[in-house]
Amino acid sequence: GQQLNQSPQSMFIQEGEDVSMNCTSSSIFNTWLWYKQDPGEGPVLLIALYKAGELTSNGRLTAQFGITRKDSFLNISASIPSDVGIYFCAGQEGGQNFGNEKLTFGTGTRLTIIP
Amino acid sequence: DSGVTQTPKHLITATGQRVTLRCSPRSGDLSVYWYQQSLDQGLQFLIQYYNGEERAKGNILERFSAQQFPDLHSELNLSSLELGDSALYFCASSVVPGATEQYFGPGTRLTVT
Numbered sequence: 001g002q003q004l005n006q007s008p009q010s011m012f013i014q015e016g017e018d019v020s021m022n023c024t025s026s027s028i029f030n031t032w033l034w035y036k037q038d039p040g041e042g043p044v045l046l047i048a049l050y051k052a053g054e055l056t057s058n059g060r061l062t063a064q065f066g067i068t069r070k071d072s073f074l075n076i077s078a079s080i081p082s083d084v085g086i087y088f089c090a091g092q093e094g095g096q097n098f099g100n101e102k103l104t105f106g107t108g109t110r111l112t113i114i115p
Numbered sequence: 116d117s118g119v120t121q122t123p124k125h126l127i128t129a130t131g132q133r134v135t136l137r138c139s140p141r142s143g144d145l146s147v148y149w150y151q152q153s154l155d156q157g158l159q160f161l162i163q164y165y166n167g168e169e170r171a172k173g174n175i176l177e178r179f180s181a182q183q184f185p186d187l188h189s190e191l192n193l194s195s196l197e198l199g200d201s202a203l204y205f206c207a208s209s210v211v212p213g214a215t216e217q218y219f220g221p222g223t224r225l226t227v228t
Contacts, residue, residue, distance in 0.1 A: 003157045031215040042117065042205050042219035043158070050215065088158065092215055101209070102148065102171055103217060105158035 029091030138206030
C-alpha cells in the first residue's frame with residue numbers, strides 16, 4: 001500500500017532543542033493531519049490542516065500545509081521528555097469524491113531525547 | 116483517551132484460525148475505519164463503514180471482512196490466519212464520513228503463531 005515519505009526517519013536530540021520534520025507525497029491532498037504514537041498505543045491527533053499554506057499551532061507544536069498540497073511540515077519547539085514517540089503525517093484526499101476519507105500515512109519519525 | 120474502545124487488547128492464535136476484533140466508536144461518531152499497522156507496511160487503511168454500510172475499501176484481504184451494527188459498533192473478522200497477519204489493528208471513528216479528523220482506539224495486537 002501507499003505510504004508518504006517522511007523525514008527524518010529518526011531524531012536524537014537533547015531536551016530543550018527544537019525539532020523539524022516533513023512529509024512529502026507524489027499526489028495532492030486536501031487535508032493534512034499529524035499524529036503522535038506512543039509504544040503500544042493508538043495514534044493521537046495533534047494538528048489538522050485544511051488549506052494550502054495554512055500554518056496552525058497547538059502549544060509548542062506548529063504545522064504547515066505546503067503550498068503545492070503535496071507536503072507538510074511539523075515543528076516542535078523546546079522539546080521535553082514527553083515529546084518522545086513516533087510522529088506520523090497523514091494525508092486525506094477528501095473533497096466531493098465518495099469514499100475518499102481514508103488516511104494515507106507517512107513512514108513515521110521516531111523522536112528520542114538524549115539525557 | 117480518544118473515546119474509541121477496542122477489544123481485546125491482545126490476541127494470540129494459531130495459523131488457520133479465525134478471530135474477531137471489536138470496536139466501539141466515540142459517542143456520536145457514525146463512521147468507523149479499520150487500519151492495520153505492521154513493521155514492513157506501516158499504517159494501512161483496510162475498510163470504512165458509515166451508518167452500517169460499507170463506504171470504502173482499501174488494502175483488505177479477501178480472508179478479512181468487517182461489519183458495522185445498528186448500535187454503530189464494528190467488528191473485523193480475520194480468517195484462515197497466516198503468520199504475516201500478525202500486526203496491530205486499529206479502529207478509528209469520525210463524526211461523519213466527510214469529517215477529516217479521525218480518532219484512533221488503543222488497538223488490538225494480533226500475534227499468529
